[in-house]
Amino acid sequence: MGTPRARLVLFTTILGSGIALLDGTVVNVALTRIGRDLEADLAGLQWVVNGYALALASLILLGGSLGDRFGRARVYAIGTAGFGLASIGCALAPTIETLVLARVVQGVAAAMLVPGSLAILQASFTREHRMAAIGAWTGLSGVASAAGPVVGGWLVDRDWRLAFWVNLPLAALVVWLTLTRVPESRDTDGDHRFDRAGVVLAVVALGALTYALTVGPAGGGVGGGAVTWVAAGVGVLAAVGFVVAERRSTHPLVPPRLFSDRTFTVVNVVTLLVYAGLSAALLFLVLFLQVVAGWSALAAGTASLPLSLAMLLLASRFGALSARHGPRLYMVAGTVCAAAGFVLLGFAPRDPTYVTAVLPGIALVGLGLSMLVAPLTGTVLAAAPDALAGTASGVNNAVSRTAGLLAVAALPPLVGLAGEAYADPDAMASAYRAAMWVCAGLVAAGAVLTATALPRRPAS
Known part of the structure; x- marks a missing residue:
């Protein structure tokens, strides 16, 4: 940590994963504009989100394993290049069906990109610096999160297609840095039969x-x-x-011995609960502010800015603290704090004032995630052997992405939102409040599981 080489590796992994993060944020903000422009109903808009998630969840284990076998930097660069090229298809899509198809191709590319980011960090940094590196990665990724709602909302208010064009120069820079500056790593001792x-x-x-x-x-x-x-x-x-x-x-794709470790298994279940609640809550918040409160895409996207800023300023600090004191305390406190934030957001009136009705809840969620994400990510990677860093990252990412898919697919109809009802302010207001309570319950369940099942000081 602190060397020029370390800063370059961190920047490259943050920027690459940030492209996927920025894209997801922008798509959420752009859904209502996409629906009007392409004459799509709620099912079509769900497929814009879930077509990507479907491809990513299906192939992410393979992507992590490919990095371990053939070189993490190489596979990361290929995935980033593919993601950029697929963004062209998204930007040019004339119908909702072609947009969904291009999003599926993005998901295939992301399956190689997403696991590689953390696997490169795990393989590049010494053991005593890994939690700090992951904490820095988590916090600095908040730059992409912070930029997403503002830049994405600004672009969407002009033309939602611009939000996909912006991926191209960023992807090109990541590919160049990865191939020229990032050290290559792979599982040299493993059986490379497929x-x-x-x-x-x-x-x-x-x-x-x-x-x-x-x-x-x-x-x-x-x-x-x-x-x-x-x-x-x-x-x-x-x-x-x-x-x-x-x-x-x-020569298994996912060695069963990974799940024989109690810490690895528990943290992945916590990941499932937390990311299901988080993905659905942020989607419902953006839709509520636009459909019910009548905010612009820029205003609705910017509403979550304090969450990103909290991650940027605090995540690396909590990562360092969890490395010193153990992750259990920070994971429990973080999940409880985030659940409380969702409860507060659920009480927002139909004509909310940002400072009193939205900011307190978003700030609590941001504080909670700042305490939670770095310890959670660092712990699940530390529970796996170094040689299986890509596979472990792939498993954890598959869990988080599948959790988001499950929530985005299942929660709208469960709270009474189907078809074109998302555009009805009355239906959206009622569904939003119910959804926030469900999301709070999912995250709170993660707190209970962490407190009761995670060892007080998992081996690192």
């Missing part, structure tokens, strides 16, 4: 289950009804087959 059965079963299981989660809650949609149940059944069978295949394989 686990074909594991790859196929993982893709089928994650793809079929996430597809069922996407179309199932709405009770129809694209391939609804019987096809949804068939997809769910295929997903479950493939998941069981994957577990059996990995136990028998001499």
